[in-house]
Structure formats: structure tokens, C-alpha cells
Amino acid sequence: MSPPRGPYAKTADIRETVLDTTLRMVDEIGYEDLTFTAVAKECGMSKAGLLYHFDSWHELLLAALERRRNLDADRIANTPNLSDAFALTFEHNSQVPGAVALFTAMAGHAAASPKTDSAGRQFFERHYQEATAEFTRIVSSEQERGLMDPDVDPKTVARILLAVSDGLQIQWLLDPGIGMAEHFKVLGKLMAGGFRENPPAVEIRAEPG
Amino acid sequence: MSPPRGPYAKTADIRETVLDTTLRMVDEIGYEDLTFTAVAKECGMSKAGLLYHFDSWHELLLAALERRRNLDADRIANTPNLSDAFALTFEHNSQVPGAVALFTAMAGHAAASPKTDSAGRQFFERHYQEATAEFTRIVSSEQERGLMDPDVDPKTVARILLAVSDGLQIQWLLDPGIGMAEHFKVLGKLMAGGFRENPPAVEIRAEPG
Amino acid sequence: MSPPRGPYAKTADIRETVLDTTLRMVDEIGYEDLTFTAVAKECGMSKAGLLYHFDSWHELLLAALERRRNLDADRIANTPNLSDAFALTFEHNSQVPGAVALFTAMAGHAAASPKTDSAGRQFFERHYQEATAEFTRIVSSEQERGLMDPDVDPKTVARILLAVSDGLQIQWLLDPGIGMAEHFKVLGKLMAGGFRENPPAVEIRAEPG
């Protein structure tokens, strides 16, 4: 029942610390300059010491993305409101551009190297399944409340929204002048279609009237 | 004083050949395994020889992306129809997943390293400006033809569509089972909003009227 | 004063188990891929745990070779017949190519590093002394029975035979097609010289008459 021993708890803590350090660093120095050596040093550990906790650099990276995903999931888990979920996600991502870039780069790699990067593929497939499920839930909720066309497949819409989220991020990184609030507003309007003239959902963080 | 024209033409030809080879290779072997050495060999050139034509590896990569962009721009230049433009872009991208991944990775890098990668940033800023302009033109056209809410800012919609395009790509790479046609259809419906019941725009490749 | 016997017996048992595991593994995966870590895991022990029983990896390896030697010595201890002794040794060695390779490699190292590997040198010197003694005994026996020229120094012949054994092994590993029986036959003939036309000794395992 209980985990093998006391030290194990400590190990889990160390993993978390390392993962958080990795996520912090990737935003500070960018994912291309993020190296195993640098992470080890920042953690006050030797490279070999770090490899004791993670089997490889690649595995550590995936674990870091997974940790971020868990934090993200918690964030929107109780958000029934589409625009709020969207805004929350975006706001957080905006603060961790490096992590976003890392995510995208690794996703690209996993997608392009299905044979040699099975761990990566596995991770990203699951990530998108879960993320899609989460957004699907929200979209369905909007449909039930009459805020969105009930005839469209909620899962399809969820994937589209996920894509917008990923894609807008990149544009925003390259040009922070882009006003995201405005984009959310327009997106909400488009999503609502002709169903409600002033659907509360499109007002970012607005209290429904 | 001015150098003879002949060599210049040859140089330009070589650049083009190299760029096309690079784009072909990135799809065959993935951008992470694409190395300067490999490109040089495939071009039947020594590394030093290749560096005569391009100042650096990074510059070569950016040049390759630029070449792809030119080809892409030509493709949708005369497409007034939104869903056609969308489908055309996607169809081409689907055939060059490696180039898409490379693009995204370099964009991420440029965004995350504004100081050290000014060339990259410059390239991507211009790329998005041009791409946005292109899509803006199309969106405006749709609005003029009464296929889309004229009150929304066309540029904002254009950026959103661009984001969908970039984002859906990644999901599709990870799960080719995703039916893109279906997503286009739903996207079209959402874009059209309540303006037309069966707006021709949502029919992929359909002739209006 | 003296520690209780129980733990000692257990320790000795564990050492034996580890040694046998090591010998088994070296044949399965080759001596170059045989690592301390791998042995520990296969023994269901941690690395630190294994080091409790053996002072170092090198010591463990020497101990493993010593164990093999003991098994080998038992095998030919009661064999007065030269060709039988030869065949027995070879047959066993053929089934443990990894151990043979390990032996040779460590012997080479010990010979080449007399200063830094005194334990190794000590081991191999003793090994050859004992092996030579064993073969000398057999050669003498053959001479007494009139099967071999009594004028040659039996110890010298013993060393030569030992050398043939070690050397043929390598050739056989590289080309298992080499028929060892044939080589034994010829070797026996050469050893017998002109002393007996059909000396029983040269017929491998054959019943005389």
C-alpha cells in the first residue's frame, strides 16, 4: 500500500523541483539554449545526479511539459465558460513563452519522428486527447446554455479552439502589440454566431447580466 | 566595375536548388536531423562550398522558409474565397510536415530570442504581416459579398484564421485521422455566423452562386 | 569474538550466486556490455548492495574468472588422457565464449598493466601456474605410457598445449565452421610424433582396437 520507503517522497519532491526549474529556465533563456548541463547546474546537482532522477534529457523535457499540462488542466478544470477558459489559458501561456515554444518544437519533432520518438508521440497524443476533451466539455456546456449552434460537433469546435489558442500564441510572441482581448471578443462573436446578439460569453470575464 | 552577369545568374540558380533541396530534405528526415553537413552532401557540395552561397546555416534555413513562403503566397494570391484559401494552404502544408515543424520551431526560437536572433525575428514579423495581409484581403472580400459579419475587424479575423491554420496542422500531424474537411466545414459555418443559411463559402471548393 | 557462522554462510552463498550470474551474463551479452550496474540489477540488488560483497567491479570480475577456473579444474582433474582433457576443456569453453573473451581481455590487461593491476597479474600468474601444472601432469602420464617422446620437457609441451587451447578458441569464435575434432586429431598426431603408429590418444574418444 504505502510506497516502498521514506526517501521516495523526497525523490518525488526533487523531481518536481527539477521540473519547475526547467520550466522557469526555458522561459528565461529559451528552449534552444536550454541544456541538460545548465539545468543540472541550476538545480545545484551534477549531471549524473540529475540523470539518476530522469532517464534522459528527452524524458526530463517531456516530464516538464507534463507538469505544465497538469497545472494548466487544474486551472480550467472548473471553468464552464468558454471565453474564461480561453483567457485563462492564454494569460498563463503568455507568461511562459519559452514553454510554449518548447511545447511546439517537441510536438513538431514527435509528429515528424513517429518511429524514433515514440515517447514523445505518446505524450502529445495523450495531451491533445485530454485537452480536446476538456474543451469539448466546455463547448457542450455552451451549447446547452443556448450560446452556440447545437448542430455543430462540439469536439470539432474544441479542436478548432485549441488550434486558435496554439496559433495565436506564436503570433503574439512575435508581436506582443497584438491585443488579445480584442481577438477573444471577435472569436466569441464568431462562435456565438447568430444565436444571441450579445451573448454574455463573449464578454471576457464579464459577469453575466 | 560591375561583375559579369553570368556568374550571378548561376549563383541565384544554385541558391534556389539548395533551398529546394533543403525543403525536400526537411520533410524526408525531419528538421531535427537536418544538418548543414547533410544538406551540403545532398547538394553534391562541400560544406565550405555551401557556405560560399549562404553566410550561415541559420541564414540558409530562413532563406528556405522564405522560398516556401513565396511559393505559398503565389498559391493563394488569386483566391478570393475563404474556404478555398484555407483548404489550399492546408493541403500544401499537409504534404510538407517537416517544413511546418521547422517553421514553427524557428518561429518559437525567434520569438523567444529577440536579441540574439534578430534576423529570425525580422523574417517572422514580415511573414506574419504578409500572411495577415493576404488573409485580411480575403476576409474583406467575404464581408463585401455579405458572407460574413461586416462589423468585425477583418484583420483580427485574419489572424484568428491564420492561427487555426497553424494550430490544426500540429494536431493533424499527431493524429492524421482527424478529418480536415469536417473541420473546414464547421469553421466556415462559424465564420458565416447567422448571415446566410447555406453560405456558399462553407462548401469547400464550391463555385459561388 | 568470531562472528556468527550464519551470516558468513549466507554471504558465501550470495557471492557464488553473483559470480554465476556474472558468468552467465557475460555469455549472453558479451563482456564489453557487461556492467556492474547490469549485474546488480540481474541479481536483484542495488549497486551499493553488490559492492558490500565485492570490493570493486574489477575484483568481482576476477572472482568470477576464478570460479570458472575451479569448475574447469574439477573437470579435467581425473583425466589422464591428453586428448580427452583437451576436448573436455574445449567443449566447455565453446559454450561460454563470453567468458573466454573476458578472460583473454583481462589477461591482456593484467599483462599490459603490471603496475596498476597487481591483483589481476597475481590472478593470472597463478592461473597459468595451475593450468600448466595440470597439463604437465597429463603430458608426463602420456610419456610414461610411451605415447610421447620422453626427451621433451613436459612442462614446455604443457604450455604449448595451453597456448593452442587459448588460441584455437579465438579462431573458432570467429569462424565456428572450423572443425575442432579434426584439429584435435592432427594435434594428437603431431604430439605423438613417430612413437606409435596408431596411438589411442589421438583418436578422440574412440575406443581402441
Added chain:
Amino acid sequence: MSPPRGPYAKTADIRETVLDTTLRMVDEIGYEDLTFTAVAKECGMSKAGLLYHFDSWHELLLAALERRRNLDADRIANTPNLSDAFALTFEHNSQVPGAVALFTAMAGHAAASPKTDSAGRQFFERHYQEATAEFTRIVSSEQERGLMDPDVDPKTVARILLAVSDGLQIQWLLDPGIGMAEHFKVLGKLMAGGFRENPPAVEIRAEPG
């Protein structure tokens, strides 16, 4: 016809120099402490520079063994006399114990790892084929001159002699007190069998007749 360019000749020279340096070093410091880094430094080259000439460390090592083999082959190429060939080979080997150990270790590895070390296996198979052929030639010559039993297969004898050579080497390394001359003498006697009472061949370096 002519090789591509002038510089090629220089490259061949460099390879030879590196190979000779490697062979010298392996005798000075032993093959287990011989590293790529050390060889590069001794050659006054960077590691990367050295890798320009050899694709990998393993390849360099095999090339070094091949060079040694060529030198060896030249040495006995014109020796029709068995004991002379034997003595020549041994004398040289005695001066390069490290190379002998390296050879044996790599042979063991190649034999034990046929799948992963195909280059090694290829090298050693060829090596033994050629060495066997050389000794076969000499043995046949001895038989023709009536110095050896003509009924035995010369190739089989050749392999046995090769084995003695490889095996005695190890024993001699471990105990340089072993008098090799004595062993040659006995070996010659055994080889000659009853054919000649005082066959000139058994006198090391003796002038026939």
C-alpha cells in the same frame, strides 16, 4: 586515373602517422587506457580533426590493427622456413604487447558481438583467412621438403600454429621468464615428428644443410 587531388596524398600520410602513433601508444599505456582524446592530443590534433580522418574511434582502432597486420605480413612474406617465420612473428609481437592485447580484446569483442560489430567481425575474419593462408604456404613448403608429415592437412596445421603463436604470447606477457627459444625448439621437434632425426627446421635461424 589519378586521385582527385594533391591533398589526398597528404591525407594518406596523416592516416599512417596517426595509426603508427596509436600503435606506439597502445604499447606505452595499454589498450584500456588508450582513448580517442589521448591519441588526438598525441597527434597534435583536435578530436574533431582526428575524426575528419577516421569515422569513429572503433574504425581507427581497426585501421591500426590492419596497419600492424600489413607490417607483419611483409615481414614473413618471404620466409619459407617455419621456425624462422614463427620466431620473426613472435619477436615482433613481444615488442608490442599492448597491440597484442588490443588485438585479442577486439577479436573477442567481434566474436562475441557479431551483430553490432560487423566491421570488427569482417576485419578479423579476413585477418585469420590471410594469416592462415600465409602459414599454410609455409607448412606446405616444409612438407614438400620432407620436413613434415605429408599426410596432415597443411591448413589445419597452420591454424594450430597460429593458435600457438597467439596463446604463447599471453603466457609470455604474464611471465617473461618463459624461454621462448626453448618452446620453439620443442614445437619444431613435435612438428617434425619422426621424419628427420635432426631436421634443420627445428634449429631456430639455423642455416640448412
Added chain:
DNA sequence: AATGAATGAGATTTCATTCAT
């Protein structure tokens, strides 16, 4: 008797780049 954690030293290899020719 055995473990989890951590280390240090070093290994090979990759890769864009430089330079003289």
C-alpha cells in the same frame, strides 16, 4: 546487509564554422 541518492571524471561524437589554397 542493503539502499537511495549523488558524484566526478571522462567517453565518444556532432556540428557549424574557419582558413589557406
Added chain:
DNA sequence: CATGAATGAAATCTCATTCAT
């Protein structure tokens, strides 16, 4: 216009070993 040669910096990872518990 192009090459062969050489480099430097860094990368990930291996492995036996140590130490406190």
C-alpha cells in the same frame, strides 16, 4: 566558385564508486 583540412565548443550519457542511513 569550391575544396580539404582542421577546429572549438558543446552535447548527452556511462559507469564505477561513495556516503549517510
